[in-house]
Amino acid sequence: MQFLKTLGLAVALTGLATACSLKEEPYGFISQTNFYKTESDANAALVYAYAILPEIEYYSRGFITITELPTEDITLKPDAGASNFEFDRLAVRADNVDLTTTWRYAYIGINRANAVIGNVPSITAMAQANRDQLVGEAYFLRALHYFNVVRLFGAAPLHTTPVTSLSQTNAAKGTMQEIYALITDDLKKAIAMTDVTRRDGRANKVAAWGLLAKVDATLASGKNTGVPGYEFVTDAAALYAEAKTMATNVTTNTSYGLDSDLKAVFDVTKKSGPEHIFDVATDRSGLTEGNFSKLPLMFIPYIDGAVFTLNDGTALKSGYNHFITEPALYNSFDPADKRKTDLIPNQVTVNNKTTTLGINDYSRPFTRKFIDPGQVGEQTSANTPVLRYADVLLLLAEASGPTTEGYAAINRVRARAGLGALTPGLSAAAFFDAVIQERAWELCFEGNRLFDLRRSHKMESVLVQKYGKTITGDAYYFPIPSREVDLNSLL
């Protein structure tokens, strides 16, 4: 009897202990279930959507790698990795790591923007204007990512809602027409929902106008020049008309303008200058790469590993000498062009000894669009520009064609560079070519040239015929990364 009692007690104790629940409660992290409730949550959701942009894999390196290397702007130091060289040699394979990375990061950005678009509108505990501003910016970001995807890869999977379970991970391809329709629609929503207030590192109505102008110009020029894939575009003239309207909205918005001092545009202490419509923001006080940028180190030459000074006294630490300027670009400038003389320095001074860097040397003249003299360790505050005023002016010129307005716009950019006015009386085609060439000089190293060459159908005429490169595979679209092709059953 005593034994049975004891046994009973032991079993009861055992039962008591079992009652501890095996249900897992989140600890130290935020989960879908405890988020998207308040205005702070809404703000944080948008911050997260922006935070993908300055990642090293995206605008702080990867995006520049894959958009600049194929062009005549830059090449690589000899011992750079094979996947970088595939871009430089225009022979990109579907399993290229850098290609896959950019693809991934654009879609991570899309998913983060979708999370804002999908969740923030239902947060009612905040003023509608604030909520619209946040959601509108998310629409802008989604449009930007899809614009990158469609220009790099063409038709691609289309996700318009956030992925929260394994069953949602695959999506079917949208055609280029469908993707462009989404982009245009998103930008129009962004225009409607956002204001014109400047917030550093964030987009507003002006940025959405500018980006829509660029999207329209891409569609129109792609159609006009017969770029494969743009056959669906029906009315190029209407698109150019809209582009002109959008660009004019930007140029008539008084808080933005052309900075008269070319170097000031790329001065990290003047990030709020008039020319910055939308930059991907970084700051050297950040804790991890992606908060700060190392992009300048990719361009800055390695000068004895030491600190060197430029002719204007700017002191810089030796960089990685990874991206090096190509003679094709460097030699194409007018010798008086300030965009060469001021922005691509060719003299460095170490210990009072000045060296001139030759364009065919190991260390070459390099762009100072990405420099931060206040660099701490390897941490810089160099932003990556996405849309600046000069870009929009040139879009305005392109959309206006060889009209007074068109000439006025391009000549403002040329004048700042210390160049005379563009030859008057050009034909529409010659004027278009001149604008594309002006964009090459004005926007070099900023991730525009590849897209300009593609949308103007000039990949072969410029890169192959003029500069003697070889293109292996599709010149206008990179292959969809093999990882996507292998895993996405709906492609």
Added chain:
Amino acid sequence: MRQRYFIFLLCLLLAPALAWAQAAATVRGVVKDAVTGEPLPSVTVLVKGTTQGTASNADGSYSVGIPAGGATLVFSYVGYLAQELPVTEGGTKDINLKADTKQLDDVVVVGYGTVAKSDLTGSVGVLKGSELNKTPASSVDQLLQGKVAGVQVIVPSGEPGAGATVRIRGSSSLNGSNSPLLVVDGFPWGDAGNLKQINPDDIASIEVLKDASSAAIYGSRGANGVILVTTKRGKVGKTSLTLSTLNTLSTLPSKLDVWGNPIDEATISNEARSNAGLAPLYIGQDYLGTYYPSLAELRGTDPNKPQWPYSTYWPDLVYRNPFSQSYTLTANGGTERTKFSVSGNYYREEGLAIKNAYDRYNGRLNLEQKLFDNVTAGVNLILTHTQRTGGGLGAGRSSIFPVYNTDGSYFRIGPLDYGNPIGIAENVTNKSRGFDVLGTLFVSWDLTKWLNFRTQISDRYGNSVDDNYQPRNITYTGYQFNGFGTINNFNNNEILNENYFTLNKQVGIHGFNAVAGFTTQSFNVRTSALEGRGFISDVLGNENLNSATTQVINNGGNKSLLNSFLGRLNYSLRDRYLFTFTGRADGSSKFGANNKWAFFPSAALAWKMQEEEFIKAIPSISEAKLRVSYGLTGNQGISPYQTLDRLGLARYYTGGAFQTGYGPGVFAYDGYNKIWEGVPNPDLKWETTSQIDAGLDLGFANQRFTVSLDYYYKRTRDLLRQSYITPSSGYDRVWVNDGVIENQGVELGLNAEILNGPVQWSVGGNFTLNRNKLVSLGADNFVWNGATIEMLRSPLNAYIVGQPVNVFYGYRTNGVIQNTNEGSASGLTGDMAKPGELRYVDLNGDGKITEADRTIIGNPNPKFLYSFNTSLRFKGFDLGAQLYGVYGNDVFDFNKFSPSRQLQRWTPDNPTNAFPSVNSNRAYYGSDWFVTSGSFLRVQNVTIGYNFKSNIIKGVQTLRVYFSGNNLYTFTGFHTGYDPEVQANGQAGGAYPRPRALSLGVNIGI
């Protein structure tokens, strides 16, 4: 009359004793080992047929009363044959006990209980603490190497405090752990491989549970096998005190292959740069702030310059002959009601690298008290404090330049050279301190004679603090940030409550032994990391991180819970047919919501054929046991919260400051690449291994010769894998259960006592063969395992369906290109087609060398492991030796083109096919050129000892002095100067050298 009077007096004197013990006479004497003559303490001396008796003292002496008319005394002692001694009257009777070579009735610890060795049904390896090699080993696991068949131990680093990789019966998981579960005194400690908290001198026995039947009692943690470590317990008898010391001097085992001759080094450097189209450095020039002497200057043949004064041989500066020490003081003893074992240990291991050492202070108490006749309570406590300082240092630096500048600062080759190992050793703070406690309180209650209930509560607490500071002029990080300091804190607390019944009953020919219980274990980890970047000066090191310009704080933690029901039934019929049924149900909070509970059953059958008449008819066979088992075990392998949906955190600079954001996608590292996770998988569960084992134990000539043979087949399904998911989802990877892996193999253990007279000589050996095959990887056929290796710009190890895990994947080569035609004919272009380059093979014959030409180029899994041991005893002398070998594995030798081989490089005048030309800009690819056989046979240990006679020094009962040499010599065809024992993935390069250790040990018992 006088005689009578005398007897009367005697009776008076003895009356109390007689009244108490009812003894008529007293027998005294000394119990000794029959061979060594050593006195044996704690020998039980019983009057046969009674409960009267005593135990021998530390000096082996005993004294026991016998009833009138005489009696038979029974002397018994663990490990010795019991001996009966008929006595008729009091007096002195010394007795010599013979060691029991037939240890069939040893008690073996299995999970949640013990079983007689002869009644084992599963495959269990047993090792006594005394069988461990005597050498400095900061983690006990290292000492298991070569000791137990089926257990592979890899010790890839000789760094003090480094762990080991332990595998039982192969690798059965890709992303979960492959390490066996380690259980210390019944407490499931975690993955084996880094057990620093136990002093090897404290270990009574180690049991290795290999098959499903024995490991299933540990359920979802048993799939990789289980290692049970049991520390020494107190015994009834006088208190014995033992002091064990071990003092060790170590050396580098072989001469390192580094630059020793500046002329050779400069010649090769100039040639390598010329071949790469770069200007040679050593031409007597200033370059980047460093003067590079010309070859003539180095040789002393330049008429205008004095001979170059420097020739630095870095191994002499970076390495030393370290001295290591270990002292253990143990007290054991007890009465019928109280038993105790207490020990304290100080251990200091100095590393081969200067300023590198590992210290440990360890205390242990095992105490048992009978509260009532049927209730025992007790406490087991282990306290450990460890401290590591310093670490590995490179010795491959240029021999041409000095260590210091003339002003005493560290010499730098170029402005960004922060690789001076002396500077690093002398100035970088690199310390790690740990404190661990394992405490258990238990109550054991004999409810009836055959039923026991035991309940215990254990707490394991671990705390570690890592200190690091890198001054500005010493390391690149220090330079970058103007001083860089960190403090990392780790806290781990586990509480375990176990309650179980044990039943033991023999009913006629039916024997029952059963265990049933419930356990609950909670895990709680907290971490914090403090980092400071940018300091005014380096004076404070990391002592005041608040003074740093930039401060970074990180903290984290996780909690999980494991509830389990467990049970085992051993049933024996006629002591001949043995059956074991085991099951454990584990419920873990870490498992997905749809799969919270897992059940792991197993069954085993053993047939003791020696009890059958037809075997009894062959008297030379002393044991013949056939064992078969089948069952399931699991592997948890999931981190907490992996099954939940998680939002990530990131910051973005806007509005003049960094703002914090949350959203989908959690950042993680997958080796080299950043990856994004966070899609929940509520179906996630454990991996399940089903295993069949068939074994045969044979013993001959009263166990003088024993053979144990096992065959097993393991199939693991639901492999936990980080599967790639469609990247356009915005995520990279998710944990899933798919994939199947197989292991099968043979284990053989042999032991023979060749001589057992005055000279005792035994030899033993074991053999382990495992074949591993990846059967399925879900939707994939090929997955890289591991990060991109910078030198190869590609990963190296791969999981390929149909192949063993971790095979090397890369290009084949066929010697060196001898001329330009050969280069272009090989399908190579550009620099790769030049004479002197490696000739890669165009496997698919498409006329080009592309990634499609890659194939499997090596297998790091050994074909088999083997070890031999022998021991010889004569009088007080003993000699023991152990050899350990690994055969048939490939090693990817990143040091293949070492300095001595660069001197044998290809040149137009030396058209070798063995080595390419030297070229400072060559891009290497993963190829079979790097793959070398990793087979070796190591003289692991040789021990020579002498046991002095008792009381040779007054009061000293036992005194043993021995010399032990470890890692004495390695027979191998591997790269001279490098150790072939490398990490499990077969990659060799940059490991901390394994010392050759020469130890002097003294054991004193009083």
